[in-house]
Amino acid sequence: MNQDKTPLRLDDFLPYRLSVASNAVSNKIAEAYRKKHRLKVTEWRVLAILAERGRLTPNRVGELTRMDKISVSRAAAVLEARGIVSTHANPADGRSHLLSLTETGNTLYQQIVPVVLECEEAALAQLTVDERKQLNDLLRRVEQSAQSSTHSERG
Amino acid sequence: MNQDKTPLRLDDFLPYRLSVASNAVSNKIAEAYRKKHRLKVTEWRVLAILAERGRLTPNRVGELTRMDKISVSRAAAVLEARGIVSTHANPADGRSHLLSLTETGNTLYQQIVPVVLECEEAALAQLTVDERKQLNDLLRRVEQSAQSSTHSERG
DNA sequence: TATTGTTATACTCTATAACTATA
DNA sequence: TATAGTTATAGAGTATAACAATA
Numbered sequence: 001m002n003q004d005k006t007p008l009r010l011d012d013f014l015p016y017r018l019s020v021a022s023n024a025v026s027n028k029i030a031e032a033y034r035k036k037h038r039l040k041v042t043e044w045r046v047l048a049i050l051a052e053r054g055r056l057t058p059n060r061v062g063e064l065t066r067m068d069k070i071s072v073s074r075a076a077a078v079l080e081a082r083g084i085v086s087t088h089a090n091p092a093d094g095r096s097h098l099l100s101l102t103e104t105g106n107t108l109y110q111q112i113v114p115v116v117l118e119c120e121e122a123a124l125a126q127l128t129v130d131e132r133k134q135l136n137d138l139l140r141r142v143e144q145s146a147q148s149s150t151h152s153e154r155g
Numbered sequence: 156m157n158q159d160k161t162p163l164r165l166d167d168f169l170p171y172r173l174s175v176a177s178n179a180v181s182n183k184i185a186e187a188y189r190k191k192h193r194l195k196v197t198e199w200r201v202l203a204i205l206a207e208r209g210r211l212t213p214n215r216v217g218e219l220t221r222m223d224k225i226s227v228s229r230a231a232a233v234l235e236a237r238g239i240v241s242t243h244a245n246p247a248d249g250r251s252h253l254l255s256l257t258e259t260g261n262t263l264y265q266q267i268v269p270v271v272l273e274c275e276e277a278a279l280a281q282l283t284v285d286e287r288k289q290l291n292d293l294l295r296r297v298e299q300s301a302q303s304s305t306h307s308e309r310g
Numbered sequence: 311t312a313t314t315g316t317t318a319t320a321c322t323c324t325a326t327a328a329c330t331a332t333a
Numbered sequence: 334t335a336t337a338g339t340t341a342t343a344g345a346g347t348a349t350a351a352c353a354a355t356a
């Protein structure tokens with residue numbers, strides 16, 4: 001209908017292409033750790049960042065994972081109830097506390113890592129090493145330009 | 156904690172990077188047409204594909220937008236109630252029907268196009284023409300490799 | 311029997327607002 | 334008063350299952 005009178009083709013529209021690619025990857029990987037370990041994406045992210053960084057406040061977890069404080073709070077509560085995360089007093093600020101992985105949490109993380117890396121490798125299988133680096137770089141630059149006021153995420 | 160004993164860094168993890176970039180772009184653009192025209196992402200996609208392709212069955216809309224049939228059905232119902240989309244008998248298959256834009260729908264589309272193109276341009280502002288093409292190409296290849304069994308989307 | 315489309319229901323992620331406890 | 338975190342609630346996207354109408 002408007003085939004010629006518009007410069008917008010959904011199939012080449014960046015937000016659409018990004019969304020389709022992101023969801024294709026996210027769905028596959030989320031399915032993997034959901035089925036094997038009953039983890040949601042938000043829970044996986046909190047687990048991953050605590051494994052990398054050690055003790056963090058919920059606030060810092062949110063900054064590093066781009067999750068809002070509500071999502072961090074709920075994910076942490078689930079992980080704590082499952083014995084994956086433990087909480088500790090924060091000597092620097094009584095309003096806050098510190099989160100860290102338990103032994104169980106570390107073990108779980110070590111089990112999941114190879115699974116998600118395998119999924120990532122499958123998604124990147126057709127790209128050369130240089131192309132992977134470039135994709136990473138391009139995505140970061142797009143993100144910087146787009147940077148909306150809100151935080152949200154997946155994957 | 157596991158800072159050195161794991162090859163997984165969330166910040167360089169493709170599913171995470173893709174998700175953050177996709178959501179940064181999607182949030183900004185969705186906010187634009189939501190505020191101005193009270194359209195949801197699913198509704199925008201149906202509107203856009205009908206503007207491009209003319210009369211389509213809901214089934215075909217789903218294929219072209221990567222939406223499942225339930226999402227298409229609900230988005231189309233909202234658009235029809237708002238006078239943006241009209242339905243017609245499908246002479247080829249009595250189980251189905253054809254969707255197309257009304258005059259109102261076409262006018263709405265023409266109003267939204269410059270808005271979303273401006274958002275896209277803002278997101279791509281720091282990329283050269285070649286880099287934009289490469290990003291499009293890389294995303295398509297990632298999508299092909301990742302291609303999960305399910306369909307889902309945003310943007 | 312299989313397929314198209316709709317409806318009911320539920321799950322996940324995200325967001326606003328109200329609340330507490332501390333700074 | 335401002336901030337860290339929790340809880341209640343709601344909006345949005347997606348999924349399964351059950352269903353009606355047609356092939």
